[in-house]
Amino acid sequence: MNQVPIMSEVFAAGEQIDFLFWVGCAGNFDARAQKITRAFCKILDHVNAKYAILGDEEKCTGDPARRAGNEFLFQMLAIQNIETLNSYQIKNIVCTCPHCFNTLKNEYPGLGGIYHVLHYSEFLDELIKTGKLKVNTQIESQKVAYHDSCYLGRVNDVYEAPRNVLESLNTEIAEMTRSRKLGMCCGAGGAQMFKEEEKGSIRVNEERVAQLLDTGATKIIANCPFCITMLQDGVKAKDKQDEVTVYDLSEWIIQQNIF
DSSP states (O other): OOHHHHHHHHHHTTTSEEEEEEOOOHHHHHHHHHHHHHHHHHHHHHTTTTBOGGGGGGOOOOOHHHHOOOOOHHHHHHHHHHHHHHHHHEEEEEEOOOOHHIIIIIIIGTTTOEEEEHHHHHHHHHHHHHTOOOOOOOOOOOOEEEOOTTTTTTOOOOHHHHHHHHHHHHHOOOOOOGGGGGOOOSSOOTTTGGGGOOOOOHHHHHHHHHHHTTTTOOOEEEHHHHHHHHHHHHHTTTTTTOOOOEHHHHHHOOOOOHH
């Protein structure tokens, strides 16, 4: 993989980019999510995309702080990010994390941060449709269970883009009863990822994994770093880690195309 371009260096050199890749806290610091970051960057390099990342200048969007009720911290982080983005005259942003996507798209405008923000599933769908990303359509069809992440699906109504990408790869999607608008949270939303769980008879992620496994698929696809973590933990809790694999959408594209 090529060296990922840093926005400060690109800007200092007087070069232009088409979009900023917002990596997010998970994509930067979590070992599992770093694999997603590398996979997406590998695709970007493959299509010769003109992009950059903020690197050390990227701060948390403030999503967990706002969900946990710390509005002061959210606004402090958001304003700092907006000042950075505006200093580079950023217009277009692509995110791999639906939480970052939702915050940048829907919550930053109220603080002066107005950008065209895409989730990477929308971006990948566009690349495939325009022929910029050519995928192998001759591969053997495989059945997968697809999990709709809350902030991408119910909150932002993005259901078709990830499914379009999967179908372009000759992937059979085993839809669950609780999918799309009826989809069930993996258990990490609303800052639940960072707090002790409430008492109950079953953990949310284990219940969601049970629904995914009921489809008969041995491959689970998600496109949120929080969901990936929760679903993998759910698979391990059911002692199915040797039979069932959880993939990110970018990882699935690379595996099916081998580039």
